[in-house]
Amino acid sequence: MTVCGGDPLPIGGGVPGPGVSGSLTGPNIDPLLNDISGLIASLSTAALEAQLFNVDSIALKAYGGQFSKRLRNGDIFEDCVKDIVNLQITPEQWADALDNVSVLNGPTSAESLAGTLPVGSIERQVAQDRNLTVGGQFGPGTVAWSSANDNRVWINPFYVNAGDALEGSSLIAHETLHNLGLIDSVIQGSSGLMSPTLLTIFRKSWELTALSSPPTL
Ligand SMILES: [Zn+2]
Numbered sequence: 001m002t003v004c005g006g007d008p009l010p011i012g013g014g015v016p017g018p019g020v021s022g023s024l025t026g027p028n029i030d031p032l033l034n035d036i037s038g039l040i041a042s043l044s045t046a047a048l049e050a051q052l053f054n055v056d057s058i059a060l061k062a063y064g065g066q067f068s069k070r071l072r073n074g075d076i077f078e079d080c081v082k083d084i085v086n087l088q089i090t091p092e093q094w095a096d097a098l099d100n101v102s103v104l105n106g107p108t109s110a111e112s113l114a115g116t117l118p119v120g121s122i123e124r125q126v127a128q129d130r131n132l133t134v135g136g137q138f139g140p141g142t143v144a145w146s147s148a149n150d151n152r153v154w155i156n157p158f159y160v161n162a163g164d165a166l167e168g169s170s171l172i173a174h175e176t177l178h179n180l181g182l183i184d185s186v187i188q189g190s191s192g193l194m195s196p197t198l199l200t201i202f203r204k205s206w207e208l209t210a211l212s213s214p215p216t217l
Pocket residue numbers: 174178183184211212
């Protein structure tokens with residue numbers, strides 16, 4: 001399995017394929033994970049959630065930063081270049097979105113859902129009429145929610161695996177495409193827009209996020 005713009009990662013201790021150099025590396029989160037162990041022992045769910053959120057947001061921003069560097073340097077696969085063209089964005093736009101992303105805690109968010117939905121959409125109007133919140137989107141299985149209008153991405157701290165570079169990179173790459181105003185049906189490439197390379201990494205985050213479903217309005 002490969003990461004668009006990144007080096008293929010050995011999965012389950014596998015051996016990288018031919019022409020492969022290096023792999024994605026995560027930030028040093030060991031000290032924070034040690035803190036988490038202590039919190040689990042104290043059984044304080046709120047404190048655990050807050051600490052998990054810290055770790056997750058640091059990790060996701062680090063993974064996003066690595067991917068943005070590759071986008072800026074052109075260190076991406078040919079398939080990925082084609083995908084970016086088909087998505088009608090530039091590598092720089094995606095890199096800017098990754099560098100500037102604001103990661104927020106989702107389940108407790110009282111932020112207006114309407115403000116995250118495309119301007120002029122029916123969904124936005126319904127969300128406004130019903131006073132829906134971003135936190136309300138975080139039912140079972142929802143890992144992340146992104147604004148289609150700005151740089152905000154909300155996560156469920158319990159569902160993000162900060163130590164998994166592939167998962168984290170895929171997640172933040174996918175969510176920042178939403179920040180650029182792209183919706184899942186376009187990203188998913190239902191019209192055959194996307195190459196197998198990019199589809200492979202994003203399919204993983206769809207399975208996790210259930211974000212291919214529309215908001216529950
Ligand atoms: Zn999505």
